[in-house]
Amino acid sequence: MVNRRRRLLAAALAAMAMTCLGLAVRPAAATEVLAAARDLPGGALSPADVTVIRLPEGTVPDGALPPAAPVDGRVLTSPARRGEPLTDVRLLGPSLVDAYGPGLLAAPVRITDASSAHLLRSGDVIDVIAAAPKWDDAVAPPTATVARAVTVIAPPTATRATDAMGDTGALVVLAATPDQATRLAQAATGSRLSIAIHGHRQ
Structure with a gap:
């Protein structure tokens, strides 16, 4: 009787050990x-x-x-x-723009001086300044700030000053209000666009 009980106990312990082993090696979800x-x-x-x-x-x-x-x-x-x-917020798209605030648009802007545009990083806050084309080397062209305190969503991705379409400068994507986006588009048609970077960069 004692031996039979020992055999039953040993069998039960072995079954428990196999169950525990199975749980231990089962991959986590x-x-x-x-x-x-x-x-x-x-x-x-x-x-x-x-x-x-x-x-x-x-x-x-x-x-x-x-x-x-x-x-x-x-x-x-x-x-x-x-x-x-x-x-989703690491890639350019609606989810990314929404992360910068309600009612903003992703505004592509070509900055004339590619070397300055390549200093930008995502999250930088900048002013965009428009200058009329120079008509007299002795006179500085008039300038105007067309967008203040806009945030850079995507800095330039190309390393050349001229892209595959033959356009010069460097393309950046900014989080802008509809009014800012309109003024940026208007300025881009006949002005040279430059940037001023705000302080306190991370």
Whole structure:
């Protein structure tokens, strides 16, 4: 009788051990998301720039891009480290603009001096100044500030002063009110646009 009880106890303990082992080796629930496949400088993405990673439940950031999200040609607005999960607010689009405040628009603006535009980073606050084309080297052209305290959403992504369309300068995307966006568009048609960067950069 004693031996039989010992055998039953041993069998029960073995079953409990197997159950615990199964629970221990069972993989935790995870979600697949897109992440940077390498250190990215920002700019237009290609499929080779991203990879799929698995994140444990509860650690997935809000707005994380699923593996099927289209990324080819979308603009990453700031640098990302290898392995960093990509979210909707890191890419140029409605979600990104909404993060800068209600009622704002994404206004593309071509700054004439590309070298100064390449000093910009996402989040910088700038003034945009328009100068009429010079008609007399001895006289400075009139200038006017057409947008004050606008925030940079996406700095220039190209390194050349002339892009593939043959346009000079450097293109930046600003978070602007509708009125500011209108004045920027009007100024861009016949003026040279320059910038002044506000202080307290992070």
